[in-house]
Amino acid sequence: MKHKVEIRDHQREMHTYRLRLGISAVFVLFFFVLLASRFIYLQVIQHEHFKTLAENNRISIVPIAPNRGLILDRNGIVLARNYSAYTLEITPSKVKNLNKTIDELSRYVEITQSDRKRFKRQLEDSHSFESLPIRTRLKDDEAARFAVNSFRFPGVEIHARLFRQYPDGEMTSPFLGYIGRINDNDLDKIDDAGDSANYKGTDYIGKMGIEQSFETKLHGVTGFDQVEVDSSGREVRTLSRTPPISGDSLTLTIDSKLQEIAEKAFGDYRGALVAIDPGSGEILAFVSKPGFDPNLFVEGIDSQSWAALNNSPDKPLINRALRGEYPPGSTFKPFMALAGLHFGVRSAQDAIHDPGFFELPGKSHHYRDWKAGGHGVVDLHKSIVVSCDTYYYGLANLLGIDRIHEFISNFGFGKKTGIDIAGELSGVLPSPSWKMKRYKQRWYAGDTIPVGIGQGYDLATPLQLAFATSILASNGTAYRPHLVKSIRDSKTGKIETPRSELLYKLDIDPKYLSDVRSAMADVTKPGGTAPRVGAGAPYDIAAKTGTAQVIGIKQGEKYVASNIQERYRDHALFIAYAPADNPRIALAVLVENGGHGGSTAGPIARQVLDYYLLGKMPQEKIKEEKIDAPAD
Numbered sequence: 050m051k052h053k054v055e056i057r058d059h060q061r062e063m064h065t066y067r068l069r070l071g072i073s074a075v076f077v078l079f080f081f082v083l084l085a086s087r088f089i090y091l092q093v094i095q096h097e098h099f100k101t102l103a104e105n106n107r108i109s110i111v112p113i114a115p116n117r118g119l120i121l122d123r124n125g126i127v128l129a130r131n132y133s134a135y136t137l138e139i140t141p142s143k144v145k146n147l148n149k150t151i152d153e154l155s156r157y158v159e160i161t162q163s164d165r166k167r168f169k170r171q172l173e174d175s176h177s178f179e180s181l182p183i184r185t186r187l188k189d190d191e192a193a194r195f196a197v198n199s200f201r202f203p204g205v206e207i208h209a210r211l212f213r214q215y216p217d218g219e220m221t222s223p224f225l226g227y228i229g230r231i232n233d234n235d236l237d238k239i240d241d242a243g244d245s246a247n248y249k250g251t252d253y254i255g256k257m258g259i260e261q262s263f264e265t266k267l268h269g270v271t272g273f274d275q276v277e278v279d280s281s282g283r284e285v286r287t288l289s290r291t292p293p294i295s296g297d298s299l300t301l302t303i304d305s306k307l308q309e310i311a312e313k314a315f316g317d318y319r320g321a322l323v324a325i326d327p328g329s330g331e332i333l334a335f336v337s338k339p340g341f342d343p344n345l346f347v348e349g350i351d352s353q354s355w356a357a358l359n360n361s362p363d364k365p366l367i368n369r370a371l372r373g374e375y376p377p378g379s380t381f382k383p384f385m386a387l388a389g390l391h392f393g394v395r396s397a398q399d400a401i402h403d404p405g406f407f408e409l410p411g412k413s414h415h416y417r418d419w420k421a422g423g424h425g426v427v428d429l430h431k432s433i434v435v436s437c438d439t440y441y442y443g444l445a446n447l448l449g450i451d452r453i454h455e456f457i458s459n460f461g462f463g464k465k466t467g468i469d470i471a472g473e474l475s476g477v478l479p480s481p482s483w484k485m486k487r488y489k490q491r492w493y494a495g496d497t498i499p500v501g502i503g504q505g506y507d508l509a510t511p512l513q514l515a516f517a518t519s520i521l522a523s524n525g526t527a528y529r530p531h532l533v534k535s536i537r538d539s540k541t542g543k544i545e546t547p548r549s550e551l552l553y554k555l556d557i558d559p560k561y562l563s564d565v566r567s568a569m570a571d572v573t574k575p576g577g578t579a580p581r582v583g584a585g586a587p588y589d590i591a592a593k594t595g596t597a598q599v600i601g602i603k604q605g606e607k608y609v610a611s612n613i614q615e616r617y618r619d620h621a622l623f624i625a626y627a628p629a630d631n632p633r634i635a636l637a638v639l640v641e642n643g644g645h646g647g648s649t650a651g652p653i654a655r656q657v658l659d660y661y662l663l664g665k666m667p668q669e670k671i672k673e674e675k676i677d678a679p680a681d
Contacts, residue, residue: 108288111276112250115269116211118296120225120259122305123331123534128221129260131211135187137195138180141172143204150202151183157194158184167349171252185348186212213253213347217305219340220312223368224303224332224470224532226258227343247271256346257368259299259532262470266536269296295539302331302534310660310667311336314653318643320621321369323515323530324636324657327626329549330519330528332468333634334657337369362616372474374508375639377462378595379436379646380624381503383521383565385444386429388456390561394447397564400428407442409494416442416498419596433568434577436594438502445501450492453500454480459555460517461527462509468530476513479506504598514624514637521569522591522626522635524562525555569593570629579623579647582655588662589629592654594646595622618642623650627658634661 120129137158144150151168154160160183168183183205187195192207199205213228215221231239231254239248248254249271255261272293277286311322315338324334339361345354358366367373389395405423406415418424418438424431432440445453458464463478477483479500481492499505509517512530520527529550536545569591573583578594597620600613621643626635636654643649656667 109276111274113272113274113290113293114250114252115271115293116295117213117228117253118267118269118539119298120267121298121300122303122308123301124304124306125300126305128217128301128303128305129213129215129225132214133209134185134212135192135207136182136210137184137187137191138182138206138208139168140180140204140206147172150205154183154195154202154205157198158187158191160184163349163351180206180208182208182210185210215343217309218342218344220308221303221305222258222340222343223337223370224258224301224335225343226260226470227256227346228253228260229256229346230349249273253347257472258470259301263299263533263536266299267296269539270294297539298537299533300535300537301532302326302333303335303532304333304661307657307661308334308336311653311657312338314656314667315640318649319363319369319641320639320643320650321373321511322636322638322653322657323370323512324634324661325515325519325530327519327522327526327632327635328528330530331534331549332530332532333661334636335370335532337367337371337373339363339365341365368472369639369641370511371468371470371472373510373639374474374476375510375620375622376505376507376597377503377509377514378597378620378622379438379502380514380593380595380622380637381457381501381507381509382433382436382441383569383593384457384460384462384517385441385448385453385501386433386565386568387557387561388448388453389444390429390564391456391557392448392452395429395444397429397561400426401440401443403427403437403439405439407439407446407498409446409498412495414495429564430568430571433565433593434571436578441501442498443501445497445499446494450480450497450500453497454478459553460520461513462517466512466516466530468512469532473512474510476510477506477508503595511637511639514622514639515635518624518626518637519635520555521562521566522632524559525557527552527555566591566629573625573651578645579651582623582625582647582651586655586659588627588658590625590627590655590658591629591632592623592625592651594651595624596620596645597622599642615642619644621646621649623647623654625651625654625658627662634658 116131119127119131121127137154139147139150141147151160151165164184168181171181187207195207215225215227230252231248235254239245247268247270251268251271255264255267260267270293272291274290275288277288307324311324311334315322315336318338320338322334322336323332325332341358390397403418403423403425405421406417408415416438419436423439424435424437427435427437427440431437454463458478463476465473465475479496484490484492484496484506496505500507516530529552531547531550533547535547537543538545570589571577572592572594573579573590579592582592583590599619600617619642621640623638623646624636626632636657638650638654640650640653659665659667
């Protein structure tokens, strides 16, 4: 059998081999060039970028919260301060099993469910190397127990931290407000203000009052540590520190002793009091009764305390001085009298006969005076001294609602005063346009009549009443009410004293102001509606009493307080300034369901005036004077 012999083409095979080898070499060279290019791009061109990223992985920024600024009264008494207390803190990165560690800790230190929930929330928003409190404000015996057993808990330590405290508690809550833990709404506001970096490491923020309105001043500037950490996020060492800058300190216009006198004068009554320096607009006292202890909110109020405050029929969470809207009652009459004089509707000498009621022509409805049978012949002076309703029913009818609204608004009714804390309400100074907008109804002549005595649609806050009274006291000069007297820069020590803001000077004939002021000075003398308030005072008090209905009384019925549930009885009001010839203080007092202003609200005002003008401390029990005073 023959075998076929295959002749190989070595030259061709060599060519193919060389071709393949060349192609492979090109591919190798191409990928080598690609790899080298990438290496050059990363190591040369992007060197600084990746160096920064590496540094960020190695170095972390740990914020240091600043000390919050102090708040003092006008005499240097501390109203809001910081104090140091022990906290039990865990650094999560140093703990293998958090839940087990916390369970073990609870054997030595009380840790509640709310403590655990708070810790969990903070853990979600924090870096693992940050120290987080599991318990705040440790008792001495708790700190001692943990210290003895601290070797059992690596990553758990006791630290000293500053906490906010309000030494006077409830007394200062109406104007100080409080601080509380930062929530989602607060975070949104901080982000919108572009201040997120300054709140790193901060757990608290102002929630109400001065604490809220002056948050940017009080908070300070956050510092930070540059911390080197390892690959597990554990702190190795501190590389540098930028110390925080404490918040500025505020000095308020409030006289804390006067505030205390006013608070105690209310006793168990509910209500509000605002006292103002009529020559500057400085708030001297700012009371809302009952109030609440702001210290409860600092660490987060417990559910039991919150339920007690929120469900109380006395509504302690409502700031009555700032947000309570009440009919001003007869305290509205001096402003109505000025309107009548200003528009020439009645002169000071013009008199009417008061039969005990007013009736619109052609109408059968009687608007009754508080005094059955009336006051006889009444001129402007007597109308204020005895608080004659009939006089002001007729005056309101003559003026008409448009002129009433135009003139009375000059005294701040129906609009916010612009005080330097948030939350103020504007009250209601009614007008036809207001009624149409609110009720979709036209204004009737009968709507105007009760406005003349501060009833009907009329509503005012105690702050507005005090502001209006201060304008009367200063002969038509209006200063914006304010609570902050000065601000001390914590960095430079420089003290900034904002100037009192002159809003306007009313263009009113001085003779008209004199006529009304003269009548108000006789309200606290025998024959007036508040003789007990002025009895024995070494200074003259110009005032006006007021009684505001809470529920209406049918025509022909007689109001008998004892037949009505306490919370439906009339409110008692009192406005005053003193000394009458050279006023240094103006105030408004409202006592909810207190009855007559002269007998309930007036004595509270007298204690405040005595202390401010004479430095006289009130007696434990107010002496009842044997003087008969008419109601109003």
